[in-house]
Amino acid sequence: MSTTVTRVRIAGAVVAAAAGLAGLAACSSPAPSGGASAPSCEPAKGTVTLQYWNTVPGMDQVVALWNKKNPNIQVQTKNISNDQYGTIGNALKAGKAPELAQVGYDELPYLRTQDAFVDASACSAAPAAKSKFVPWTWSQTSFGGTGVFAFPQDTGPMALFVRSDIFKEHGLEIPKTWDEYATDAQKLHDADPNLSITFFDPNNAEWFNGLLWQNSATMYAYAGDKWHVTVESDHSKQVAGYWQKLIDAKLVRTDLANGSTPMYAAYQKNQIATYVGAAWGYSMFRDNLPDQAGKWTIVPMPTWGSSAASGDWGGSTVAFMKGNTHLYESVAFNSWLNTDPEALALENKLGGLYPAALAGSALPALSQGVPYYNNEKIFDVFAESSKNIDTSFTWGPTQKTVNLALQDAMAKAAAGGGTLTDALSSAQATALKSMADQAIPAVAGD
Amino acid sequence: MSTQTAIRESRVSRTAAMALMLVLAVYFLLPIYFLLVAATKPQGDLASTFGLAFSHFDLAKNLGTLFGRSDGVFGRWALNSVIYAVLGAAVGTLISALCGYALATFTFRGREFLFNVILGGVLVPTTALALPLFLLFSATGIVNTYLAVFLPSIVSPFGVYLARIFTVAAVPREIVESARLDGAGEFRTFFSVAFKLLTPSLVTIFLFQFVGIWNNFFLPMVMLQKESLFPITLGLYEWNGQTARVSLLQESVITGALVSIVPVIIVFVLLQRFWRTGLASGALK
Numbered sequence: 001m002s003t004t005v006t007r008v009r010i011a012g013a014v015v016a017a018a019a020g021l022a023g024l025a026a027c028s029s030p031a032p033s034g035g036a037s038a039p040s041c042e043p044a045k046g047t048v049t050l051q052y053w054n055t056v057p058g059m060d061q062v063v064a065l066w067n068k069k070n071p072n073i074q075v076q077t078k079n080i081s082n083d084q085y086g087t088i089g090n091a092l093k094a095g096k097a098p099e100l101a102q103v104g105y106d107e108l109p110y111l112r113t114q115d116a117f118v119d120a121s122a123c124s125a126a127p128a129a130k131s132k133f134v135p136w137t138w139s140q141t142s143f144g145g146t147g148v149f150a151f152p153q154d155t156g157p158m159a160l161f162v163r164s165d166i167f168k169e170h171g172l173e174i175p176k177t178w179d180e181y182a183t184d185a186q187k188l189h190d191a192d193p194n195l196s197i198t199f200f201d202p203n204n205a206e207w208f209n210g211l212l213w214q215n216s217a218t219m220y221a222y223a224g225d226k227w228h229v230t231v232e233s234d235h236s237k238q239v240a241g242y243w244q245k246l247i248d249a250k251l252v253r254t255d256l257a258n259g260s261t262p263m264y265a266a267y268q269k270n271q272i273a274t275y276v277g278a279a280w281g282y283s284m285f286r287d288n289l290p291d292q293a294g295k296w297t298i299v300p301m302p303t304w305g306s307s308a309a310s311g312d313w314g315g316s317t318v319a320f321m322k323g324n325t326h327l328y329e330s331v332a333f334n335s336w337l338n339t340d341p342e343a344l345a346l347e348n349k350l351g352g353l354y355p356a357a358l359a360g361s362a363l364p365a366l367s368q369g370v371p372y373y374n375n376e377k378i379f380d381v382f383a384e385s386s387k388n389i390d391t392s393f394t395w396g397p398t399q400k401t402v403n404l405a406l407q408d409a410m411a412k413a414a415a416g417g418g419t420l421t422d423a424l425s426s427a428q429a430t431a432l433k434s435m436a437d438q439a440i441p442a443v444a445g446d
Numbered sequence: 447m448s449t450q451t452a453i454r455e456s457r458v459s460r461t462a463a464m465a466l467m468l469v470l471a472v473y474f475l476l477p478i479y480f481l482l483v484a485a486t487k488p489q490g491d492l493a494s495t496f497g498l499a500f501s502h503f504d505l506a507k508n509l510g511t512l513f514g515r516s517d518g519v520f521g522r523w524a525l526n527s528v529i530y531a532v533l534g535a536a537v538g539t540l541i542s543a544l545c546g547y548a549l550a551t552f553t554f555r556g557r558e559f560l561f562n563v564i565l566g567g568v569l570v571p572t573t574a575l576a577l578p579l580f581l582l583f584s585a586t587g588i589v590n591t592y593l594a595v596f597l598p599s600i601v602s603p604f605g606v607y608l609a610r611i612f613t614v615a616a617v618p619r620e621i622v623e624s625a626r627l628d629g630a631g632e633f634r635t636f637f638s639v640a641f642k643l644l645t646p647s648l649v650t651i652f653l654f655q656f657v658g659i660w661n662n663f664f665l666p667m668v669m670l671q672k673e674s675l676f677p678i679t680l681g682l683y684e685w686n687g688q689t690a691r692v693s694l695l696q697e698s699v700i701t702g703a704l705v706s707i708v709p710v711i712i713v714f715v716l717l718q719r720f721w722r723t724g725l726a727s728g729a730l731k
Contacts, residue, residue, distance in 0.1 A: 055687070055688065055691070056688075056691065057685075057688040057691055057692045057695060058516060060516070060673060061516065061517070078671045079673070079684050079687075079688075081684065081687035081688050082683065082684065082686075082687040259690060259693075261492070261493045263493075264493030264494060265493050265494060268493065268494035280691065283692070283693060283694075284693050287489050287490065287693040287694050288489060288490055288492070288493055288494075288693055289490060289493075289494065290488070290489075290490035291490065291494070350516075350692075351691060351692065352691050352692050353691075
């Protein structure tokens with residue numbers, strides 16, 4: 001009898017408590033931000049505190065250096081490496097975005113359609129910074145226009161990592177074109193069935209995009225108030241067809257994921273002779289395969305024609321986020337962060353960043369020979385690669401969706417259930433559909 | 447005579463039980479063994495050598511790297527974990543003991559109701575409370591401070607439950623009555639008389655709390671943004687998210703994971719004796 005009464009009472013108390021919590025939650029949830037005024041570049045009076053979210057190891061130490069030198073512009077960092085875009089997206093929805101946030105080049109157009117950025121060009125120092133960066137990076141952060149929505153931070157110019165000892169052992173020259181690369185792939189495989197020239201990671205659309213970029217396979221263009229989607233083009237089909245042939249002939253492995261333990265194990269066992277990688281990859285081999293010191297060399301990517309061309313894989317920008325009311329201070333900090341030699345050197349040392357600033361190539365750490373690579377000046381190769389990157393390449397506003405579609409189809413192709421050319425068609429269809437779903441005007445073709 | 451045969455087990459079943467326990471022991475200890483081995487390897491050996499065999503013995507160097515990284519931030523995280531876990535468990539145990547003792551010794555209106563509500567609290571997973579707590583704390587402005595992790599850590603409905611059961615079992619009413627007759631106040635009675643009788647049981651509560659707070663991950667993740675306030679769990683998680691950029695961090699994550707289980711093992715070994723008696727005295731009733 002008494003237990004029944006107690007139970008009812010408990011239930012009542014729980015409901016009341018829950019209601020109380022809900023009420024509190026409602027009170028504390030952020031109010032929608034008021035109408036945004038036009039961005040201005042007035043310096044604030046007194047001390048300003050900026051929030052800067054990023055995923056770079058050791059960034060707090062770089063910022064500490066700035067804070068020591070600039071008592072009036074204090075920056076607080078937050079590391080969001082475990083859910084970068086989720087964290088940024090939630091903050092935007094809640095109207096609590098930081099002043100500055102790290103955004104990858106391929107995420108910029110999408111976040112722009114979400115109205116995530118402010119144009120910092122009201123501050124004259126922002127457009128003036130253009131000359132300090134590698135040209136293709138600036139065209140990404142300005143969307144090819146006059147606005148400045150972010151400063152480039154780091155890049156991943158691509159190059160070919162080569163086990164020169166394996167090539168020497170088989171009497172092969174290091175390939176300069178993709179045709180020579182395919183021929184060598186066959187020769188290496190014929191000489192040793194366990195040896196592949198490289199691996200094709202079917203779950204890495206970002207890497208594949210870099211390959212497309214190298215062949216000027218522009219995936220998107222914005223003109224006449226609408227997007228022109230050319231994920232499936234003659235240029236991209238050439239790249240897809242090439243790798244499909246290597247996969248069909250079993251000349252490349254398709255069972256390894258980039259940076260995974262099995263990948264390092266395969267390299268350790270001398271089963272793979274090259275790595276199509278980016279600048280930030282140099283430390284991966286140095287740190288995970290110390291036994292192979294002196295066996296690696298880095299050369300420009302094989303080319304499609306006779307002229308040098310390269311692609312980019314990875315890299316990020318530091319964007320001016322919506323609601324930023326301290327543009328003057330943000331531009332000052334952002335500019336120091338990404339162009340000052342002292343800051344760049346520290347970011348390279350602690351976070352492994354390969355800077356987007358032109359000053360980066362003059363850094364001592366990036367102009368000396370690297371012991372692991374036979375004291376070769378490998379960064380000269382990456383600097384040259386960066387200069388050869390097509391500046392007109394544009395990411396689409398639904399890039400993430402397209403990448404997922406591409407990966408799905410690439411995985412099928414790697415498993416023998418389709419081709420990489422099919423993957424391009426399905427990515428093209430997905431791009432158009434997802435843009436239509438979001439009412440973004442888009443057409444297929446140029 | 448007949449009882450002897452009834453109790454004696456057959457050799458077969460005893461061997462089977464031993465074998466099963468051996469298998470389970472291996473199963474439970476294997477990951478720890480892997481961690482121990484991996485923590486002694488340089489980064490270059492992690493992918494290229496067999497996971498369960500030692501290669502270069504670099505434990506000292508790994509520890510040096512771990513504690514030297516980012517101006518010794520790992521030491522700071524370790525200290526934070528100790529502060530959260532030791533202080534949180536100590537204060538939490540005291541509060542639980544006071545509550546449980548009060549519920550066991552005093553008869554008052556609504557006692558059972560109150561106890562049942564507290565018991566209900568045991569059913570609510572702490573993970574489910576993290577977000578409501580975050581909203582509460584951000585309204586009061588203590589998000590991103592020590593208090594944000596400390597305050598929720600000192601609350602333990604299960605501790606209150608255990609303390610009540612233990613008090614009923616270990617503190618005879620007569621002793622409490624006689625202490626009162628001798629003129630001791632209620633707090634005096636608790637601290638001078640009941641507390642000593644309860645000590646083994648309180649160690650159990652302390653251990654539960656300590657391990658719970660030490661391993662807590664979600665609450666600090668929700669509450670904290672400043673690296674200098676992180677406990678070890680959150681710090682290692684952050685490093686692990688950055689290994690794509692700096693592969694050498696992987697080694698420090700592994701060594702850090704090994705370091706992070708050492709205090710728990712020490713606390714268990716030191717308090718084991720108390721713990722056993724505590725569990726047993728509770729189990730009797």
